[in-house]
Amino acid sequence: MNRRTLLGGLFAAASVPALAACSSGITSLDSSGGGSGGGSGSSAGGLTIGTANFSENQILGYLYAGVLGAAGIKTKVRPNLGSREIVVPALEGGDIDLLPEYQGSLLLYLDDKATDTEAGAMQNTLTTVLPGGLEVLPYAAAEDRDSFAVTKETAAKYGLTSLADLRKANGKLVLGAAAEMKKRVVGVVGLKDRYGVEFKEFKSLDSSGPLVKGALKKGDIDVANVFTTDVDVIENGWVVLTDPLNLIPSQHIVPLIASRKADAKVRKALATLGNVLTSEELTKLNRLVDKEKKDPDAVANTWLKSKKLA
Incomplete structure (x- = not known):
């Protein structure tokens, strides 16, 4: 998982550890809720989607782009930006607008004293610890611990x-x-x-x-x-190895987005994807990229078409 330098050297001075990610989960997704905002942003100018430097996160980025594109929203994907220590500040700074994230890892990045491990509790806590201007949308069924x-x-x-x-x-x-x-x-x-x-x-x-x-x-x-x-x-x-003391929190896939871009159209598209994307489906997509060496963009687009999401 080597870092590739993008965004015009913006991150040249940053440290570059790899993003820790994250089993199917159950979630209730709607087109307007799940984060700290109410859909008052605007996607009219399009969204730039960033991803971490491993294949699953790239796949997720292209899945986001595909469903948003099908909803008539212009998107651009910036893959392989690096670790969470790089991509979250980039989101805060406005260089990107949307990230595929993992609940537990994101929460511990923001608050290393956090004790929540259950998906619903973590979602609630995330809304209280996120930097201003950012929010998490409803989490997906898919989980990767x-x-x-x-x-x-x-x-x-x-x-x-x-x-x-x-x-x-x-x-x-x-x-x-x-x-x-x-x-x-x-x-x-x-x-x-x-x-x-x-x-x-x-x-x-x-x-x-x-x-x-x-x-x-x-x-x-x-x-x-x-x-x-x-x-x-x-x-x-x-x-x-099992985790009887629940050290490892739930890691449902969750969109982390700049509130200024989180309008109702964006929320609905990502919620629809989240309801369909399970851990089993995500594992299959990972196999196509990691084992069969297929392009993440092509894999994502083919899958979205098969599910009638693009």
Whole structure:
């Protein structure tokens, strides 16, 4: 998940950790609610959609563009901008207008002391901690949580089924993840504070990307941060460790938008997409891009047409 420099070097001085993402959820979506605003913005000038630097988020960005385009709204997608530490300030600054986000990760980015883990509660809390001028629209059925996985061999060797079990192997296991996971609550910090887990070593790789998955396959790491919609988890038979203490919050896909652009037309289009897009469907789209190497834009457009959303 390498960063690509866009927006005319706007972010050249920013730090660049990868975005941690985030199982189907249930949501009630309507065309006018779900955020802190009431649809008084205007999309007449079009929207610029930004995405993080991994394939699923790119797919989501093009899905947003497709449904908005079908509603007669002009859009432009700026993919691969980088991490949340980059894209959220860009949204605040007006360089982009809309982002596909993940509830739990966004909430912890805004308030690292937040304790909500249930989707509805997090949605309510998000409306109170977002910077002025931004709002979240109703969250989608689709969810993509962070998770921590080990190989079957490692699970058998140490008796691992849950994150709590990692404590039995304190000082013996190597964790691989994106660099920022070393300092995030859903990462080294939370695993130690909530579960008492201490690793032998942390290797800065990527989250659910080719580096961390390759390292897990080779045995260079013992525990990998992967996303629940990653098709490699099932295909490799990796054991996803359960989270009995609810360290990892719900991660429903949620549109994060500048209120000035959030008119009723935008709300309705994104709500319609959110009702149709499930975790299972998102996993299928990820497979087409990650495994079959298809273009995210084409994959998104084909899927929208198949669902009669474009």
